[in-house]
Each structure stands twice: as C-alpha cells, then as structure tokens.
Amino acid sequence: MLNEFAYEQKPHEECGVFGICSPDASVNVAYASYNGLLAQQHRGQESCGIVTNDRGVFSSSKSMGLVTEAFDQQVLDSLLGQMACAHVRYSTAGASVRENAQPLVMRYIKGTIAIAHNGNLTNAYELHEELIQKGCIFQTTIDTEAIAYIIAQQRVTSSSIEEAVIRTLPYLRGSYSLVVMSPQKLIAARDPNGFRPLVIGRIGERTYVFASETCALDACGATFVRDVEPGEVVMADRDGLHVVQKPTGRHKSLCVFEYIYFARPDSVIDGINVYEARKRAGCLLWKQKPVDADVVIGVPESGIDAAIGYAETSGIPYQKGIVKNSYIGRTFIKPTQGEREKSVRLKLNLIPHAFRGKRVVLLDDSIVRGTTCARLVSVLRDAGAKEVHLRISSPPFRWPCYYGTDIPDKDCLIACQHTVEEIGKMSGADSIDYLRVENLAPMLGVEGGFCDACFTGHYPAPIPNVSVADKMYDYTKPIQRVK
The missing domain is CATH 3.40.50.2020 (Rossmann fold)
Structure with a gap:
C-alpha cells in the first residue's frame, strides 16, 4: 500500500554517545558498549565505533552502517580493556564517510585520547580556520576533531586531562555532550545549555557508565544514577565518580524534539518520561x-x-x-x-x-x-x-x-x-x-x-551568521584554500 509513499524526511539528530569505566574484571566493556550502542541505534545509523582502553593501550573498531553489521563476536573479543568509549552517528557536520566515524582517536605528546561527541558547534568554522593557521592538519571534516585538537593543546600546560577538558569548553559554542577517554580516566561533559541529553549509570559498586539515553543503561545492565547537568564535567576512574566542574546554573535548554521524536519512548531525560x-x-x-x-x-x-x-x-x-x-x-x-x-x-x-x-x-x-x-x-x-x-x-x-x-x-x-x-x-x-x-x-x-527555537525563533545561545553557517558543514573548502 505504501510502496509509492516517500516517507516524510524527518529532522535529523546527530548521534549517540556511550562510555564505561570498570575496575571490575567481570564486566566486559566491549560487550557493554555494543549493547549500549544497539539501544541508541535510533540516534544514528550512518556509522558506529567502539574504542577500548587496556591499561593505556587503545584498540579501535569503526565502520559505516549499523551496529549489528559492524561488530561480530570476533571483533568484540579483540576489544580488550577496563574502559571504553563508543558512538553511533548521523552527520549534520561533516561528510558521511568512514573517516568521520567516531569515536575519534588522537595520539599526541601526552599520550592518547578518544572522544565521542553528540551535538553541533556553532563556531566550528572559526575554530577550524584558527587551528589551521596554527599548523593543525585535519584528517576528518567533523567538528569533533577541532575539540580534540584544543584538548590536546590545553593538556600540554594542564596538570590533568580533566583540567584540559575544562579549559577547552569555553572555546566551544553551541551544543555538545562529550565522552572523553584518556589512558586512566573517562570524562563526560555537557554544554552549559544542556541542549543534548547525557546520563550517568552504575553497574554494581565500581563500574560507571555515561550514555545519551537511559535506555542504553538498561541495555547494558546499569542502573540510572542521575543526569549530567548543563555545564557539568564528571570523571570516572578506578576510584569512582568525581565531579570536576560543577553545573553552571544557566537556564537549561534541552532540545524539545528529543521528547517529540528523537529519543526512545522508554528513556527518561532530565526527569521526564x-x-x-x-x-x-x-x-x-x-x-x-x-x-x-x-x-x-x-x-x-x-x-x-x-x-x-x-x-x-x-x-x-x-x-x-x-x-x-x-x-x-x-x-x-x-x-x-x-x-x-x-x-x-x-x-x-x-x-x-x-x-x-x-x-x-x-x-x-x-x-x-x-x-x-x-x-x-x-x-x-x-x-x-x-x-x-x-x-x-x-x-x-x-x-x-x-x-x-x-x-x-x-x-x-x-x-x-x-x-x-x-x-x-x-x-x-x-x-x-x-x-x-x-x-x-x-x-x-x-x-x-x-529549547523551542525551531518553532519560535528564540535561540537560547549564539548562532552563526548565514555566511559562516553555509561554510561550516564543508571543511574541505578552507582546507583547499590553505597553501
């Protein structure tokens, strides 16, 4: 009956993030990440990835397509570690190619980090241009890479990775829910407006989970602890969960379309079913x-x-x-x-x-x-x-x-x-x-x-001007201009 029916092109949401830190050897972080991504598959079906961390040794598997297509038992068994960072993606910034699949892994002077990002930076174009002028060579066309570069720069003069993340956030405009994994720590950060959801869960007494939605906690056997508050930065390591930056107290502006369409109906976001x-x-x-x-x-x-x-x-x-x-x-x-x-x-x-x-x-x-x-x-x-x-x-x-x-x-x-x-x-x-x-x-x-800006035009945070907005989704243009 509907074979001739071209379904309404719905609004697109960028992605879902997942992270787990477990000193408990009985918890398989790769399989927990797989289950968490399956539960959040509705948030992105273009690409997916899991990066595990085995005492500082990072292993990564990323692919285009669905979670069930990207990971089989052999792949999951090869992803060893006590921590993991994972991602499902739909692109609003950057092309739909394997190079843009997340989590993004970066090796730099202080070691290795992996980063998964849900959101969209409204100043991505400016950040990209500034970083190119400083000598950065971009391997992807996603705004997440700009975040990773700034974290790496800040880490050189910071005492810890969490301090570097905190010092990075003032450079970012727009929406971001981040999971950042270093050799010893897993960090979650939410933008000051709280545009995108981010939750904390726990397995047993020692394992902590970060995810975009509570349905991912259910899928990996975690119990809901609380939401990451707007502007808050939290960290999990072998000693437990720590608040490293308190919420900003700014008026929350969660995207209302999470409730209308994006989120799974069995999720609870910011206390709302x-x-x-x-x-x-x-x-x-x-x-x-x-x-x-x-x-x-x-x-x-x-x-x-x-x-x-x-x-x-x-x-x-x-x-x-x-x-x-x-x-x-x-x-x-x-x-x-x-x-x-x-x-x-x-x-x-x-x-x-x-x-x-x-x-x-x-x-x-x-x-x-x-x-x-x-x-x-x-x-x-x-x-x-x-x-x-x-x-x-x-x-x-x-x-x-x-x-x-x-x-x-x-x-x-x-x-x-x-x-x-x-x-x-x-x-x-x-x-x-x-x-x-x-x-x-x-x-x-x-x-x-x-946030109801798509219905009212009342934007709760700065937006790019039209000329920048047109450019920011194609980073290849400024790259080609640089000699």
Whole structure:
C-alpha cells in the first residue's frame, strides 16, 4: 500500500554517545558498549565505533552502517580493556564517510585520547580556520576533531586531562555532550545549555557508565544514577565518580524534539518520561481541536504514542492502521534521498481493515516539507478511509536549528511558506491541527527548561551568521584554500 509513499524526511539528530569505566574484571566493556550502542541505534545509523582502553593501550573498531553489521563476536573479543568509549552517528557536520566515524582517536605528546561527541558547534568554522593557521592538519571534516585538537593543546600546560577538558569548553559554542577517554580516566561533559541529553549509570559498586539515553543503561545492565547537568564535567576512574566542574546554573535548554521524536519512548531525560510526554501531546491535541471520528491511528514510531494519548482522552478507539517493518532502519537517517525512498518501500504498509469506511484521525510527530503528508492522506483515502483528520504532535517548523538537529533552512520548511489552513488544503486532509507552542510546557509537565527555537525563533545561545553557517558543514573548502 505504501510502496509509492516517500516517507516524510524527518529532522535529523546527530548521534549517540556511550562510555564505561570498570575496575571490575567481570564486566566486559566491549560487550557493554555494543549493547549500549544497539539501544541508541535510533540516534544514528550512518556509522558506529567502539574504542577500548587496556591499561593505556587503545584498540579501535569503526565502520559505516549499523551496529549489528559492524561488530561480530570476533571483533568484540579483540576489544580488550577496563574502559571504553563508543558512538553511533548521523552527520549534520561533516561528510558521511568512514573517516568521520567516531569515536575519534588522537595520539599526541601526552599520550592518547578518544572522544565521542553528540551535538553541533556553532563556531566550528572559526575554530577550524584558527587551528589551521596554527599548523593543525585535519584528517576528518567533523567538528569533533577541532575539540580534540584544543584538548590536546590545553593538556600540554594542564596538570590533568580533566583540567584540559575544562579549559577547552569555553572555546566551544553551541551544543555538545562529550565522552572523553584518556589512558586512566573517562570524562563526560555537557554544554552549559544542556541542549543534548547525557546520563550517568552504575553497574554494581565500581563500574560507571555515561550514555545519551537511559535506555542504553538498561541495555547494558546499569542502573540510572542521575543526569549530567548543563555545564557539568564528571570523571570516572578506578576510584569512582568525581565531579570536576560543577553545573553552571544557566537556564537549561534541552532540545524539545528529543521528547517529540528523537529519543526512545522508554528513556527518561532530565526527569521526564518520553513516552508519557508523547501521550500528553496527543491528549492536548484532542483538547485543542476535538473532532468526530471513528478511529485513531499513528504513524510509526513516535506518532503511535501520541495517538494512544489522543485515543485515551477522546474515547475514540485506537487501531494499528500502519505497520512498520522493524528490521528496516530509520528512513530519515539514510544518507541520500534515493536510499531513503528505497528503504520506505519495505518499511511501512497499511492495514485497510482497521479504517475502511471510517473517519480517521491520523497522528504524526512533525511535518517538514509537507509533500509526504499529502501522499499519506491520499493513500489512506484510496485504501477506504471516509475522512482523514491530520494531527501533528509538534508546532510548525519555522526556523532552522544550529544545535545538532538537521532542520533545513527556511526555504525548505512548508510552514514558512504557507499558513496551517493552506497546509491542510495541500495535504488533502479534512482538517489539520498542530500542537500549539504554548502547549509544549504542559506536554513536558514543566515550565521552561527546553529549547523551542525551531518553532519560535528564540535561540537560547549564539548562532552563526548565514555566511559562516553555509561554510561550516564543508571543511574541505578552507582546507583547499590553505597553501
């Protein structure tokens, strides 16, 4: 049914990080990292990597593609150590090539470090140009390499690796959740706004884990300890967990789209249950604009949670009307549009019996360009839906994001070119409604503490000017100019 349906290109999120430090010989850090990456595969499917540390000897395995494709038992058995740093990637800065796979390993005058980064530096272009002028030779096109170079420079005059990391952070603008591994220490740092999530877990009494989401802690057998606070730097070594820089106390600005779409529904981020937040979005959509209908269905995956909330509040029965093939990766993470369209032909299919002859409320999490929602409404009608009422569990995208979410420029956003009423007519739906901006806080159950710049244009941290923003994603240009 959906073979002709080119699935909506969703906003892209950059990656997921994982780190583990274990003096306990019974904990296999490579397998724990593998399980942690599997749990966070939704955060990036372009490439993945694990770097282990065996008393200062680093071993690395990185590959393009999925975690299950990159690591087999032989590879994992070869990754020995008491610490590990791991990463899954979707690129918003830097090309989709193996050289850009993380964690990034750097050997320098003080030894070796590995670094995994989730986020996007808004001053990456300036940092890159400055470092080139100082003689740095870049091997990748990712902003993470600039972070690694600055840490290496700061380490020369610092008494410890954690001091070097702390001295590096003031150079960085934008979003970053970092895991940095040295021969003896594992460090986690979160930007002062807390744009991207980062959590701490524990296995037993001596093993500490850092990850982007709590679902990764569950996957490796760790219990949740707490979130890394915005601006905080924590360190794990054989003596335990240490706070090496206290939180800044700045107003938290976690990306609200983590709750709407990016995070797994079984994760808890900054104390907020993702699944419950999505259900509340559906509840609020019903209260905003009730409609007479016979059935509620959701677009897999994150649209389903909102659909359940909508159904529970409205009393309209929920039905599974669209089936997703779980063995096909997230379509939006495929590097090219052609690959995305090929994947979706295998990914989604309709169950016409669930809605034939009925008035349907269709829940989805977002509309970016708008072409797909029209196709979906059309195929639902062709499959027998009497009416289709479209409900979107986020406000309209009106502004680009510079903090690690690949929301395109305003020219590509349908909500910047058309009113909600016009979008509804273009989609062919009988009615349309977006979650209102003022309902984001009730959806989360908190007042403030999140970034909604892609909906409002209210950026909580400096953004690059247009000319820099255009350049910062292609570092090969300044490299080619340097003689």
